[in-house]
Amino acid sequence: MSWPEGIEARPIDKADAEAWAELLAAREKVDQEGENYGADDLIEELDDPHLDAAHDTIGLWADGRMVAYGKVQATVTVVDVDRVRTEGTVHPEWRRRGLGTTLMRWLIRRAGEVHTAKHPDAAGEVTSGTISTNAGADRLLRNFGFEETRYFFDMKRPLDQPVPEVALADGFRLEAFDPSIDEALRLTHNEVFRDHWGSTPRDAESWKVWNTGARSFRGGSSYVVLDGETIAAYVLGYEWDADTEVTGIRELYIGQVGTRRAYRGRGLARAALAKVLAEAVQAGYQRSGLGVDADNPTGALGLYESLGYSVHGKWVTYRLPL
Template sequence: MPALPAGWEVGQPDPADRFDLARLTQLLRAHERDGRGWAGASVDDVLVEVSEAGLRTRENVVVRDDAGVIRAWGSVHDRAGGRMLLLHVVERGLADGVARACSDLLVEWAVGQARAVGAARGLEVQQIDTGTYSGDERQTAWLAASGFTKVRTWWQMSRPVTPDERDLVPSADDWEGRGVRFRLVRRAGDGMPDEGDLREVHDVLEEAFRDHFNSWEETFEEFLHRLREDPGHRWDHWWLAELVDDGDRPDGMGAEPVGALVGTVSESASGPDGSYVSYIGVREAARGRGVAKGLLRTIIADAAGRGRDRVGLEVDADSSTGADGLYTSMGWTTSYVTESWHRDVTVAD
């Protein structure tokens, strides 16, 4: 196993230090630029990982050279019971041996974190879930050598939006079609969303993704906390789809929620912002009724009405659901490709 150079140290980043924040942002942006051709990360994205709020579910480690400059960064996120995400960034341009030593150290640290997280949740095995950009030979070689296995490929897709598409639906806030109502989650007088609606969104998505690849049950509190951390989070980007032609629900609660879409803002420093589909799900009993298409048309119309020029999303390239066919038919094309790599850690070791 390669060793770090003399004088290099392992420690934690200081979120109150503007130089640390700037350096972590620089490392993350360089990682993105090398992997997909352009950078999108901002200081806000780094703060999600290292700020006091983020540390509720995260831990971080950095490798500093003999001058105190951060050369590598690892961050783990206890995402849900059994699933821990790993952000693994090593400075581009480091000598091969030094870079490999940094990578090995990040992985070794992450394995220790996986055991701690798994033990706290009472698990026997804890999954580490990390990713690479397709074609990043350096990163994939390190992960394979460290016991990770490539398990999935993802298409990162984007669709252009034109101003006239604001009329794609009657109103992006609330409209009906084919016996389905599409509406924003309700808001109270103080501007906060209705908790009942938020729980409906969570329940719909949990059910819709139950049989999907690497789906782990996430509590309502975990779900809400994680999505609110996203710098692009906005309450007015959450939609529900409800059946309205089958009468009231047996429980007396009104129309039945059968679909949900959670969107975010993709900010741009050099042009118009975009919208992003963080989650879209439809209950199995309502599939084939145009619910997913209606939700997608809604976020496209909403983006056009806000002056945005694109809507992005991620699709499982290995899925047999045919979702990619819907996205392609509606104008989405693949911008770049990512991969998921997993390693199962025995907690008791």
């Protein structure tokens, strides 16, 4: 790629984590996406066994600081379409200089290379997401031919409001997460999300990195509903220290909620989530958050609204066919 004069481009490694975190903090002040990252969070991302950081990340540097970054995330398996996810940003002080356009060209090119190398026989597309209020990102993506394809709601619930008591159906029991059920939980999650847009099965390594082995995972704030020894439903909670540091609010983020198909319609996820919220209040959390697909086939939006969550923002996923 031909980068603007004065720009050094190189892959991101763990030694760059502090500079990367500073770039993301500068973005958040302007774009107000509600996401904050510490250096340790970013190092954890680089530990993803399926991320080839040497080829699939890029940091752009000027005057000794990171002024932009890009990242391409390949899928391990393909369900319907090989969706190669991309992300990136330009420091607010460096915007409107053509840097974002050049970075997007790099992301699209690299996504095409990844698709050709990993899943050449499947239909492929580049995807990218942004908060709906980011007009600049929307304009950039549309200029490259991207189109809106999916919408997600960011939902919040203050925990100073009473949590409703929800009785668990007879024959089931609620238990806090225990590492001994981790593999069964992974397989349950893969089954539950088999019909969700954009979801692909998690293998054991990526499950550890992004889910129950993540620094943000809170096992004590995660519950499963059991039918005998079978996991029927589950709710997994997370907490990001960087968010608390910036906002001053302890938020328990609900990362995954699911019910096996054979157990749907019995209110199991509702009972588990109500339990998690009640425990969060006792643990000193001030708020709960979660994200939901606007077209979720299980009616999750209605479930969350019934438990006091409301829409706080909207995210848009864009696609560009390869």
